[in-house]
Amino acid sequence: MMESYSVKEKQEQIRENIDRIREEIVKAALSCGRNPDDITLMAVTKTVDPIFVNTAIDCGIKLLGENRVQEFLSKKDKYHRNDVSVHMIGHLQTNKVKYIIGEVDCIESVDNHRLLAEIEKEAAKLNKRMKVLLEVNIGREESKSGLDPDKVLDFVEETSAYPHIHVAGLMAIPPICDQISDLEDYFDRMYQLFLDIGTKKIDNVSMDLLSMGMSGDYLTAIRHGSNMVRLGTAIFGKRNY
Numbered sequence: 001m002m003e004s005y006s007v008k009e010k011q012e013q014i015r016e017n018i019d020r021i022r023e024e025i026v027k028a029a030l031s032c033g034r035n036p037d038d039i040t041l042m043a044v045t046k047t048v049d050p051i052f053v054n055t056a057i058d059c060g061i062k063l064l065g066e067n068r069v070q071e072f073l074s075k076k077d078k079y080h081r082n083d084v085s086v087h088m089i090g091h092l093q094t095n096k097v098k099y100i101i102g103e104v105d106c107i108e109s110v111d112n113h114r115l116l117a118e119i120e121k122e123a124a125k126l127n128k129r130m131k132v133l134l135e136v137n138i139g140r141e142e143s144k145s146g147l148d149p150d151k152v153l154d155f156v157e158e159t160s161a162y163p164h165i166h167v168a169g170l171m172a173i174p175p176i177c178d179q180i181s182d183l184e185d186y187f188d189r190m191y192q193l194f195l196d197i198g199t200k201k202i203d204n205v206s207m208d209l210l211s212m213g214m215s216g217d218y219l220t221a222i223r224h225g226s227n228m229v230r231l232g233t234a235i236f237g238k239r240n241y
């Protein structure tokens, strides 16, 4: 059948992509004296058929990134989920928290107190401590969500008031840059913020995860301190919306 042939081809492509990406991650880590094992590769699943998400899982991908609540809920039961963690990485509306709070291991896109308060409330109901990352709008772009970089420290200090939340790190999507040096500056600033917050002892806060780097810039991100890269296109190919 024509169709199953192309599914097989696409699965083969995904396996090749993941092999290549893993090699590149190892090289990038070693090139700056880092341990490749410290870097987590996330597969970003938006628009991707569960068949292909499972191909990635079968290749040993241990972390999925989900953007849309509705899409995730309709796909999640089709995933081979043994042993796989899921992070919510897309903008999350407060009224949708209750649908995913028991289904994901981390919410990476937290940037306001209303959302935090809702996560606290829903996590408390499940008697769960929800892991979150704070999203930083490192380029201060109007079009992007995320905290202003100058306000992150104050914000972090206030999060210690939420007993059912563990702030485990930071997430960012830097602006599109013409110059690689500009991109590197953004990653460096994120890394510095991550280190600065990490040195403070704040209840319910630990800086374990620095989630930055996507298909176009993940090797640069790794060389500048990222320990979690979120890849969609590089793994699954171009998205069809």
Ligand SMILES: *Cc1c(COP(=O)(O)O)cnc(C)c1O
Pocket (backbone or CB within 6 Å): 044, 046, 067, 089, 090, 173, 214, 215, 216, 230, 231, 232, 233, 234
């Ligand atoms: C879509 C998306 C990614 C992956 O983007 P690619 O360029 O396809 O790798 C990573 N992070 C977030 C928040 C996304 O929405």
